[in-house]
Amino acid sequence: MNHFNALTLAASASVLASTVLAAEPKVPVNLPAHKEGAYVHQAPTLEDLNADTSIHPELREVILKGRDLFNNTQQLRGKYVFNDMSCRNCHMGEGGQNWSGPVWPAATTLPDFRGKNGHVNSLEERIAGCFAYSMNGTPPAYGSDEMVALSAYHQWLATGAPVYERNISGRGFSSLGKNIPDDISYEAGQAVYQENCAVCHGDDGAGQRANGKVVFPALWGDHSYNWGAGISRIFTAASFIHLNMPLGKPGSLSEQDAWNVAWYINSQERPQDPRFTGDAAETREKHLNFHKHTRYGTEFNGQVLGQHDNTGDKPFLKPDSLKPRSFTFE
């Protein structure tokens, strides 16, 4: 043994370790345990859809169209979508994955009151919100072929789920809670970003394309989600990142790294919140139940974030669909 030099010894030790630990994954998947008593959904797959003879062929076509729009929402670019996003970029596993913002609960829990816009929303209106904010666009009309297809896809993903069940495991993006840690750090987040995110999303956050098609969406700048998107909230981004990024490595970043990198990404400029009044600080106050979780309308590096007229690629500020409504039935 004593004739081994240090290098050989170290090398054989590491070979031994990797042999012994062969069953231990080098990149483990770290997801939270499901809460006791919560409903855990198993969304159906494409294979299930094709094998289900009880579904009318025309309905199957509509669901498949919805799935296609969901996975490749960029086919609506310039019409309804004005940035790099497709639905599946945030809602992993084609919208069915637990801990990845599964979309089927929108079909089982709506219509319901939503704090974001202060009235009762239908499934279609919820989908419209994603177009208006996350995709920095304007929604297909209610009742349109696209909207029916997307709604059908959502509802089909909910197959077997109890209606109005609200205790759902793996729903939404809030696994890290909503309270921003006191020691959150832009500089630490920048370092996490450079090490883990830049290889796909670019040093400048602009994402990457190949043969003209978006592969990795922009995380800030003109082609990213706008200041009204759910994921512009620090906690939403942190929870999404923690359990979904880097792609294929759920739970690999520490909670602290996830918070810091979310803070870094959501300190960057992006297209204007469609609810902009002309003054970001005022808009923030007006929608404080939302913006208390974002940096919008606050000062950073001597600038007020979001105080600009840039709507990205979108040639308008506010889609017509965004309007207050009340249900005062006479």
Next chain:
Amino acid sequence: MFKSGLRIMLAGVVLASGAVQAAGVAADGQKIVMQGDGSGAPCLACHGMDGVGNDAGGFPRLAGLDVEYLAKQMHDYNSGTRVSPIMQPNVDNLSEQQILDVAAYYASQPVPAVKAPDVSDDMMALGEKLATRGDWSKHLPSCNSCHGPGNAGVGAAFPGIAGQHPTYIRQQLKAWQNGSRHNDPVQLMTGVAERLTDAEIEAVAAYLAAQPVTVAEGGQ
């Protein structure tokens, strides 16, 4: 020890003379492809003059791959983050400029089609599912979510894998599983590879080999 000392010295000389070119020269690379690095086999012995490679030998198609990706692999053989008893001795005497030249040469070669293995329709369907949809029940994103449309590659970090030899794809997925290849950025391939079964590796290699090849334009 002597060799690395010499290399550092040489690099110093080259740096001082300002002769290092930022980009490779394909014509110079062509000569190296024919002659090798002076101590091993020339590149063309396995990869071919045209970069078409050889499936039976597990030698990858290099033609049309991203120039930076190709250069990085040679660097990684020399640093040991990618281990191949064949490749190491054949690139360890290349200068930085020669590495860039070889990369530029093979990157500029037209992309040939490769012969896909004859597998069952079920295997091909499984390969297509993994390559284009993934398997989220075990946290496997699809190949094309990083390797891009048609799996034709994205920038320097995500090489084109459509139209690659199946033996090579299989070998690399195994190399990531067993850790002999660990030069993937952020361990992105390690996580994916270790969740694949042997049958899935077989299937995805067959599917990718059967895909028509285009060369990706774009990146960052």
